[in-house]
Amino acid sequence: MKIHYAIRKINPNAEFTYQNDDIDTIQWHNGTTPISKADIEAQLPIVEFDMAMEDLRAKRNRLLQETDFHAASDRTMSADMTTYRQELRDITDGITTVAQANAVVFPTKP
Numbered sequence: 001m002k003i004h005y006a007i008r009k010i011n012p013n014a015e016f017t018y019q020n021d022d023i024d025t026i027q028w029h030n031g032t033t034p035i036s037k038a039d040i041e042a043q044l045p046i047v048e049f050d051m052a053m054e055d056l057r058a059k060r061n062r063l064l065q066e067t068d069f070h071a072a073s074d075r076t077m078s079a080d081m082t083t084y085r086q087e088l089r090d091i092t093d094g095i096t097t098v099a100q101a102n103a104v105v106f107p108t109k110p
Contacts, residue, residue, distance in 0.1 A: 006043035
């Protein structure tokens with residue numbers, strides 16, 4: 001899957017197939033200009049980071065959604081819940097590596 005995303009970052013319109021996530025099996029279709037293996041491999045760390053951040057944001061968004069009812073206009077949100085929700089919103093701040101994204105510890109829901 002990473003190969004797919006790496007190619008799409010370079011050429012969003014590329015038409016290609018490959019087998020078993022093996023970069024050496026890429027076949028280019030319908031006149032797509034082949035992308036070098038080195039160029040694809042150079043994108044893989046970026047793709048890994050993007051995927052890690054996407055996973056992190058998805059989990060964060062689920063946790064925020066679970067508490068959205070606390071933010072309804074007819075409710076008064078507790079200070080603890082306000083802090084929790086802000087910590088969730090800020091959880092991606094400063095993350096620059098896959099390791100950091102994977103090491104995030106989510107705050108405890110009050």
